[in-house]
Each structure stands twice: as structure tokens, then as C-alpha cells.
Amino acid sequence: MRLPRPLPRRRRTQERRRAPRPMIHVSTSVIVAIDGSSASISALRHAKRFAEARKLRLRAVSVWSTVNTYTPFLPAGLPTEDATGLLAEVSREVFGDDLPDWYEQKAVKGSTVRALLRESRTAALLVLGSRGLGGFTGLLLGSVSAQCAAHANCPVMIIHEQNDAASLPADAPIVVGDDGSAGSNAALEWALQAAETFVAPVQIVRSWTIDRLPLQYEELGFNLSSEDVNTRVLHDLVTDTLNRIERHPTVRVTREAVMAHPVAELISRSQHARLLVVGSRGRGGFARLRLGSVGAESASYSHCPVVVVPPRANQNPNH
Structure with a gap:
């Protein structure tokens, strides 16, 4: 079997010049995970303060799944509707009725960890509550927060319920x-x-x-x-x-x-x-x-x- 002849030096140089450069993501958003727990509400308050100070966009993310935990009761509505309603309720509690144009809400289906790690790829900061509910069950750095802190592409801020920046x-x-x-x-x-x-x-x-x-x-x-x-x-x-x-x-x-x-x-x-x-x-x-x-x-x-x-x-x- 004959091996292919190497490319001429000029052509190799041209090929190298055409090679795409690796993409560098510019971080313009703060991501905060919301599950309705008091810790996640505190996380949203801290994320709001950070985004305002840095003049960055803020995105609240709620991750839902049909197989999060066992329950003998049927849900009242569709999971995506529950997640969207939860985001709206928590947003009103922190921002009031008038939401700023630099703030957005996003309901995502799937694995909590995978969804947040995906968001971290282009984020300036990922903010999590130290304990959660539902998809964030056991969030005392045992599961979701530990994996996000270890593998996220951006810094991860972990907030406890009692953390009060204003004081x-x-x-x-x-x-x-x-x-x-x-x-x-x-x-x-x-x-x-x-x-x-x-x-x-x-x-x-x-x-x-x-x-x-x-x-x-x-x-x-x-x-x-x-x-x-x-x-x-x-x-x-x-x-x-x-x-x-x-x-x-x-x-x-x-x-x-x-x-x-x-x-x-x-x-x-x-x-x-x-x-x-x-x-x-x-x-x-x-x-x-x-x-x-x-x-x-x-x-x-x-x-x-x-x-x-x-x-x-x-x-x-x-x-």
C-alpha cells in the first residue's frame, strides 16, 4: 500500500491559515437556578445585585423533569407550566411587577446538572442556592451544586438562605x-x-x-x-x-x-x-x-x- 505524498510546504501553510480558530465565548449573562426554595430566592437577590453592578444580563433558569421524584399524587398541571409559573412568581417577589429589560426567564426540560453546565458555557457567573427542592433536592453540595462547582465553565456562587448582602x-x-x-x-x-x-x-x-x-x-x-x-x-x-x-x-x-x-x-x-x-x-x-x-x-x-x-x-x- 502506497502512502499519500505529503502536501507541498506552501499548500500546508495555506491549509493552516484556513483552519478555524477556536471560539472564545464572551460572557454577558449571570445565570441563577430557581426551584422555589427560599435559598434559590436568596440566590436570585444576590444574582440581581451582581448583574446590576456589572451591567450584565440576568437569566433565571428553572429545570423540570417528569421523573424528578416519586409522588403518589398527580401534578395539577404540566411540568413546563409549573416551571414557568414558578419563575413568574419568584421574579415578582424579587423584582416586583415591572421586570427590567435585562432580565429573562427560561424553563428547561432535562437533567438539572446538564442544563446548568450547558448554561455555564457562556455565562459570567452561575448562582445556586445551597439547598433546594424538587430538582435541587439535597443541594448541600452533595449533588447538583458540587457537580456544577467542579465542572462549570464559569465561576459558581453558592448562596445560603441566611446570606443577606444588604446587612x-x-x-x-x-x-x-x-x-x-x-x-x-x-x-x-x-x-x-x-x-x-x-x-x-x-x-x-x-x-x-x-x-x-x-x-x-x-x-x-x-x-x-x-x-x-x-x-x-x-x-x-x-x-x-x-x-x-x-x-x-x-x-x-x-x-x-x-x-x-x-x-x-x-x-x-x-x-x-x-x-x-x-x-x-x-x-x-x-x-x-x-x-x-x-x-x-x-x-x-x-x-x-x-x-x-x-x-x-x-x-x-x-x-
């Missing part, structure tokens, strides 16, 4: 969990952009423990004091974040290295925070931050909304 003091910070990974770099960039929008300070925290010393310190043994290690960790944190912070000169930033378990430290700081921002994947003190341990516990028990940022989030049109 926050003006100087409430945005707290970022940092470990120097690509995931935490993306989280820091998102937090700095949000801080510019909401005129909020940023606290960057790098956590370490004796049994989880940063890799570059292990070769030094355990002869260093905790003060020495903390100084080195803080020095590395400053070095790792300097260039990114300098690109946002209007944001007031503090950086802290702490000897503490990352979950306990993040949850403690969330009590007085505007937002807690983490990367979807991490290492070191924030290892396995794909909502398997640290991320899941932080998002479940945080006192403020949690934003999980993937390493390569969708493009933000404002930045």
Missing part, C-alpha cells in the same frame, strides 16, 4: 483562599475584579500546618520555628501575588499567612466577609479543592456566599 458593613472584605496554584490565581483575579466593582477590600489568606508544610520547606526539615515558616510563607505569598495585585491599584489588599487548618480558617473569616472566593482545584493547604474536602466544607458551612472559580473561567466583558 453587610461597607468595609466587609472579600476573602480569598490562596495556595499559589492556577486555581487560586484565577480565584484571586476574580476577587480583585469583584472588589473593584463593589469597592471592597480583599484579604488573601495562605494556610499551612505542621503536617502539611509547603513542599519547598520540607527539605529544610523541622528545625524551623513556626514564626520562621510563617515568615517564609508570607514572603512567598507576597511574591506570588504582587504582579496581579499591581494590575488593580484601586483595590485595598491585605495578605496573611496563618498556621491553621484551611477549612477552619476560611469559615472563621467568612463570619465577617462579603464573599469567600476559592479555586476549584488547589494544592498544599488547599489540596483537593475540587469540592471534595476543603471546598465542600467551606461552601457548606460558610457564613457568607462562596464563589468557586475554575482555573480557566469564561471571559468577562468588563475586564
Whole structure:
């Protein structure tokens, strides 16, 4: 069998020039999942505030299916009519009777996770309640929210029912969990952009423990004091974040290295925070931050909304 002759160099160059470039999605919408629970209503309020501040469109999505859960009672109407009516009712509760032209409602049939992940492909932010009803049953980061936070193309904001943005003091910070990974770099960039929008300070925290010393310190043994290690960790944190912070000169930033378990430290700081921002994947003190341990516990028990940022989030049109 004779192999085909290779293309002449000029023709190969022309073929490469004709090859389509990969599409880059520009994110212009905030997506919020609605199921009628109080947590999803709180999520819509936060999504509204974020979309207004960023001058983005807002889309409320209700996912319905004929096989969500077992019930011995027949539904009063068609599932699609129920979903549409639910969206209208929740929208009136948050916006009133006059809906803005930048807000839209969408009822979708199918798998909740698949529908929301599909929406995330061109979204600037996906907002979810921490607990849900019906299609969002068990939404304490066990099913839908965990999968969305781990696999969404955009940042995912998880809202608890008690989260009230209106009650926050003006100087409430945005707290970022940092470990120097690509995931935490993306989280820091998102937090700095949000801080510019909401005129909020940023606290960057790098956590370490004796049994989880940063890799570059292990070769030094355990002869260093905790003060020495903390100084080195803080020095590395400053070095790792300097260039990114300098690109946002209007944001007031503090950086802290702490000897503490990352979950306990993040949850403690969330009590007085505007937002807690983490990367979807991490290492070191924030290892396995794909909502398997640290991320899941932080998002479940945080006192403020949690934003999980993937390493390569969708493009933000404002930045």
C-alpha cells in the first residue's frame, strides 16, 4: 500500500491559515437556578445585585423533569407550566411587577446538572442556592451544586438562605483562599475584579500546618520555628501575588499567612466577609479543592456566599 505524498510546504501553510480558530465565548449573562426554595430566592437577590453592578444580563433558569421524584399524587398541571409559573412568581417577589429589560426567564426540560453546565458555557457567573427542592433536592453540595462547582465553565456562587448582602458593613472584605496554584490565581483575579466593582477590600489568606508544610520547606526539615515558616510563607505569598495585585491599584489588599487548618480558617473569616472566593482545584493547604474536602466544607458551612472559580473561567466583558 502506497502512502499519500505529503502536501507541498506552501499548500500546508495555506491549509493552516484556513483552519478555524477556536471560539472564545464572551460572557454577558449571570445565570441563577430557581426551584422555589427560599435559598434559590436568596440566590436570585444576590444574582440581581451582581448583574446590576456589572451591567450584565440576568437569566433565571428553572429545570423540570417528569421523573424528578416519586409522588403518589398527580401534578395539577404540566411540568413546563409549573416551571414557568414558578419563575413568574419568584421574579415578582424579587423584582416586583415591572421586570427590567435585562432580565429573562427560561424553563428547561432535562437533567438539572446538564442544563446548568450547558448554561455555564457562556455565562459570567452561575448562582445556586445551597439547598433546594424538587430538582435541587439535597443541594448541600452533595449533588447538583458540587457537580456544577467542579465542572462549570464559569465561576459558581453558592448562596445560603441566611446570606443577606444588604446587612453587610461597607468595609466587609472579600476573602480569598490562596495556595499559589492556577486555581487560586484565577480565584484571586476574580476577587480583585469583584472588589473593584463593589469597592471592597480583599484579604488573601495562605494556610499551612505542621503536617502539611509547603513542599519547598520540607527539605529544610523541622528545625524551623513556626514564626520562621510563617515568615517564609508570607514572603512567598507576597511574591506570588504582587504582579496581579499591581494590575488593580484601586483595590485595598491585605495578605496573611496563618498556621491553621484551611477549612477552619476560611469559615472563621467568612463570619465577617462579603464573599469567600476559592479555586476549584488547589494544592498544599488547599489540596483537593475540587469540592471534595476543603471546598465542600467551606461552601457548606460558610457564613457568607462562596464563589468557586475554575482555573480557566469564561471571559468577562468588563475586564
